[in-house]
């Protein structure tokens with residue numbers, strides 16, 4: 001009996017940058033053509049939410065409802081929706097898969113054309129949103145806005161998953177775990193027996209470690225300045241852990257000595273251009289591949305041309321290179337079969353109204369993932 005009506009519900013609203021989120025009653029409009037309204041059940045808190053709020057350029061995109069790592073149930077569908085019905089279990093996608101554009105049709109990319117507005121402005125479509133609060137339009141951050149009891153997305157931005165998965169776990173496949181795991185499997189294309197290094201052992205980096213392990217790497221070196229992260233890294237497959245702060249030499253030299261000239265694959269999961277450079281420099285010349293995974297748009301990156309001239313490859317990926325509608329349902333099955341571990345990532349669970357505590361935990365590095373029960 002909510003179909004076709006405005007739903008009033010709770011959401012965590014980011015009214016402005018550098019301020020705590022505020023739990024508000026918001027109005028969520030019914031889904032329009034090709035859209036779906038979703039009851040969010042659980043959402044992870046990712047560093048990119050923190051980035052938008054505290055670290056980014058803050059020019060656009062406020063007020064907004066953050067959150068892009070969620071899972072939920074379809075409440076109602078708008079006209080022309082063919083792929084979903086009320087009651088379906090779903091994961092919202094911040095990169096759509098329209099299936100028709102040049103990028104969707106190309107096997108090598110997930111950069112669906114219809115995602116770009118979302119990526120550049122952080123809202124569902126140019127100046128478009130289904131949320132209002134206190135008479136103001138509230139933007140839908142990354143199009144997903146999972147820090148809300150209800151959200152609305154276009155059907156091209158939603159993956160339908162099996163009905164019996166734990167939503168407070170598979171929500172992590174909406175961003176962090178898929179991002180890191182896919183960066184290793186799809187983008188780096190880590191090979192059996194190879195030597196890998198993962199820089200940054202948060203949710204994204206730990207998922208990259210797991211990807212390297214599942215790809216059959218023989219050695220996986222975790223690199224983080226916070227040694228509290230090493231236990232989980234080892235649990236997910238790291239064979240060595242290194243703290244760059246404990247060494248007087250650059251970390252690339254340390255890794256080069258440990259690996260007889262450099263690693264086969266390195267993945268940057270911090271979002272820091274200096275670390276991106278170190279990750280590249282840590283690769284072996286001739287065939288080393290370094291992948292940028294961490295997000296930043298504050299600085300340009302740099303490196304000496306000889307790094308690439310000598311035969312290294314520097315690349316990047318978004319959402320692990322996965323085409324979301326196709327891949328996320330399969331990743332859920334991989335969790336159910338035990339091939340992907342999600343339980344290890346969830347260090348804290350709390351209700352949505354404690355969202356500011358979860359942001360504080362991430363700021364201070366005291367968690368891998370907090371899952372909010374919405």
Ligand code: APR
Nearest residue numbers: 047048200201202203204223224225226269270271294295
């Ligand atoms: N060298 C190595 N590790 C570092 C460094 C550094 N110079 N600086 C920070 N780190 C580590 C932190 O200690 C932390 O463990 O990087 C990790 C980052 O983890 P989280 O903050 O939990 O972030 P996560 O959610 O994993 O996202 C990582 O990917 O999607 C992007 O926006 C996201 O840029 C962020 C990155």
Ligand code: ZN
Nearest residue numbers: 046048175176
């Ligand atoms: Zn994220």
Ligand code: ZN
Nearest residue numbers: 098101104112
């Ligand atoms: Zn597309």
